[in-house]
Amino acid sequence: MAPSKRVFLFTAVAAASTLHGRQALNQSTPPTVTLNGSTIENPTAYATPFVLNVEDMWDLLVGPVSTALVTTTASATPVPSSSLIPPPPLYYSSFPSGQQNPMVVKNESWSFPRGFMWGVAGAAWQVEGAVKDEGRGPSVWDVLSHRVTNFEYDNGTADITDNHYYLYKQDLARLAALGVKAYSFSISWSRIMPFGRGPVNQIAIDHYNDLINTCLGYNIIPLATLYHWDTPLALQDTYGGWLSENIVNDFVEYARIAYAAFGDRVDYWFTVNEPSVFCNQYPLPAQYFKNFTIPWQQQPYYCGHNVLLAHSQAYRLGKSMMPNSTIAWKSNGGYKVPLTNSTEDAEAVQRAWDFNEGLWSDPIYLTGDYNDNVKAYISSFLPAFTDGQKAAILGSADIYAHDAYTSQFNFAPDGGIAACLANTSNPLYPVCSNSSFIYTQQDGGWLIGPAADPLTPWLYKATDWVPAFLHYIKDTWAKDKPIAVSEFGFAEPFERQKTYLQDILFDPIRSAYYHDYMEAILIALSEGVNVIGCLAWSFVDNFEWASAYGVRFGMQYVNFSDPTLPRYYKASFFEYKNAFDVYQEK
Ligand code: GAL
Numbered sequence: 001m002a003p004s005k006r007v008f009l010f011t012a013v014a015a016a017s018t019l020h021g022r023q024a025l026n027q028s029t030p031p032t033v034t035l036n037g038s039t040i041e042n043p044t045a046y047a048t049p050f051v052l053n054v055e056d057m058w059d060l061l062v063g064p065v066s067t068a069l070v071t072t073t074a075s076a077t078p079v080p081s082s083s084l085i086p087p088p089p090l091y092y093s094s095f096p097s098g099q100q101n102p103m104v105v106k107n108e109s110w111s112f113p114r115g116f117m118w119g120v121a122g123a124a125w126q127v128e129g130a131v132k133d134e135g136r137g138p139s140v141w142d143v144l145s146h147r148v149t150n151f152e153y154d155n156g157t158a159d160i161t162d163n164h165y166y167l168y169k170q171d172l173a174r175l176a177a178l179g180v181k182a183y184s185f186s187i188s189w190s191r192i193m194p195f196g197r198g199p200v201n202q203i204a205i206d207h208y209n210d211l212i213n214t215c216l217g218y219n220i221i222p223l224a225t226l227y228h229w230d231t232p233l234a235l236q237d238t239y240g241g242w243l244s245e246n247i248v249n250d251f252v253e254y255a256r257i258a259y260a261a262f263g264d265r266v267d268y269w270f271t272v273n274e275p276s277v278f279c280n281q282y283p284l285p286a287q288y289f290k291n292f293t294i295p296w297q298q299q300p301y302y303c304g305h306n307v308l309l310a311h312s313q314a315y316r317l318g319k320s321m322m323p324n325s326t327i328a329w330k331s332n333g334g335y336k337v338p339l340t341n342s343t344e345d346a347e348a349v350q351r352a353w354d355f356n357e358g359l360w361s362d363p364i365y366l367t368g369d370y371n372d373n374v375k376a377y378i379s380s381f382l383p384a385f386t387d388g389q390k391a392a393i394l395g396s397a398d399i400y401a402h403d404a405y406t407s408q409f410n411f412a413p414d415g416g417i418a419a420c421l422a423n424t425s426n427p428l429y430p431v432c433s434n435s436s437f438i439y440t441q442q443d444g445g446w447l448i449g450p451a452a453d454p455l456t457p458w459l460y461k462a463t464d465w466v467p468a469f470l471h472y473i474k475d476t477w478a479k480d481k482p483i484a485v486s487e488f489g490f491a492e493p494f495e496r497q498k499t500y501l502q503d504i505l506f507d508p509i510r511s512a513y514y515h516d517y518m519e520a521i522l523i524a525l526s527e528g529v530n531v532i533g534c535l536a537w538s539f540v541d542n543f544e545w546a547s548a549y550g551v552r553f554g555m556q557y558v559n560f561s562d563p564t565l566p567r568y569y570k571a572s573f574f575e576y577k578n579a580f581d582v583y584q585e586k
Contacts, residue, residue: 058138063147068163079174079177086574116533118580119365119534120183121154121185122537125158128188129163129165134191135194135204138233139190139452145548148285152546169214172211184535185225186230193232197250197254209262222268223268223269224270226271229278234288235247240289241291242279243282243303245298247436255271269331278358279299282296297429301378323384329401331361331403332403334406335465336352336410338409338411342412345419356431365481368391399478403486406461409435422488424517448465456544456551461516464516466577467523483529484533486535487537501568504557504568507571521534523584541560
């Protein structure tokens with residue numbers, strides 16, 4: 001059966017239940033509406049099963065999408081040697097070797113171990129394009145970008161983005177030409193299963209098979225992420241995506257299909273990417289997705305709970321199917337520095353760890369259950385984990401993988417933590433920890449480090465804190481397990497405004513970020529922190545979620561105005577590579 005003919009039983013609930021916004025979510029009784037003079041007590045009782053195929057879903061729920069110039073898999077062409085010449089000196093001293101570092105000597109006490117996986121990362125929805133091709137079903141992000149007014153910077157869509165779906169052979173050739181050792185990609189769930197469950201799309205399996213085989217052909221280690229935020233739309237519309245425990249079985253079934261198809265060649269797996277980001281996105285923008293009776297403040301925690309269940313079961317299944325694999329999830333968040341040495345600020349720092357990284361890391365690495373600060377908030381509305389669930393969660397990661405981009409200061413809210421905890425309408429409730437990127441006036445009032453693009457206000461080049469950050473992860477959660485910096489990277493300020501190619505390619509702050517970050521990892525390694533790899537975000541400029549093409553994270557520039565989407569190495573890619581040329585044990 002051709003993928004576009006596969007059917008999905010879509011239950012459309014009477015429109016009245018979807019037309020209210022956040023305010024209505026707290027109500028526990030169904031709404032009452034008046035139609036033609038007669039009162040209907042429970043309009044949600046009216047339901048209809050629609051049968052939709054993939055094409056219908058796109059047409060009805062997303063609308064027309066753009067297609068790229070290239071719509072078949074392109075073969076790789078040789079990378080010209082002239083494009084592999086490193087840039088001249090930047091404005092700081094670089095590592096010793098290559099054209100850009102005339103003055104510095106190598107630090108002989110540093111090295112990356114031979115097996116250190118230095119690589120790059122991307123994610124399906126941000127780089128693939130070809131959103132509607134070859135049987136892919138829509139994800140929530142296709143809807144957000146097409147249907148939610150002003151949601152995307154400049155109304156961008158990821159319909160085409162880097163067209164990596166068809167250009168991956170050339171992309172991998174370009175990574176291989178620089179000697180990159182590892183490529184971290186995500187699998188699009190709704191390509192494999194257009195409705196998130198049910199029929200499996202063999203064309204998608206064939207696609208990722210070839211991508212993986214192409215990696216292996218270049219001796220590039222493939223690392224696969226099962227879920228990088230692109231929830232299949234059908235699951236969102238049917239039961240609310242991660243808000244419903246229904247997602248657990250569907251995710252585990254999807255994991256089973258991916259492990260069975262690719263597990264003979266992919267040894268490194270990440271289940272979910274950054275739950276603290278995608279769970280905190282709930283409630284998703286009102287009016288577009290079915291609202292539930294879960295109060296909006298609680299929605300991130302329902303999501304988090306279901307993530308722990310889904311992740312732990314997918315981990316256990318993966319280890320049973322691929323005993324030699326390495327499986328983890330991807331945590332994220334900046335290093336949290338107390339703004340002052342007050343006791344309240346120390347407590348604010350702890351609360352920030354507890355509600356962000358700790359919400360998942362404490363159960364997975366320490367106890368099988370939530371920490372006390374989280375429990376104090378969620379125990380009134382979420383069920384406690386059963387003993388069986390706790391046992392499955394505890395130890396469900398072989399490494400600690402952290403997307404460690406930046407650092408921040410944390411401090412107690414105005415009026416103190418206790419007052420915040422007593423006031424559920426405080427905007428900082430329930431975490432009750434404030435944050436900033438600026439030192440106190442007594443410490444000079446400086447930024448923690450140079451700012452990235454204004455569209456990424458959460459990101460500063462705070463690389464000095466990275467060794468302390470890695471020690472903290474080791475001491476708190478990883479203990480004897482290896483650590484991977486599974487994403488890190490920088491958005492050069494205002495890069496989108498540059499028009500002159502050579503100017504775009506010379507990205508000094510990003511280059512300094514990678515240089516100093518590598519130095520920080522070398523320091524941590526020399527101090528005994530077992531970092532097994534790092535994956536730079538990203539190998540190309542791509543679709544940066546709600547910032548669309550307004551923000552550039554690539555170590556390669558992509559000219560999105562040229563329909564052939566040409567790629568060019570930026571100076572930062574050479575800086576990154578150079579660290580390994582100099583410091584990796586041969
Ligand atoms: C990460 C995310 C990536 C990418 C990056 C830069 O949090 O996993 O998808 O967007 O941030 O913002």
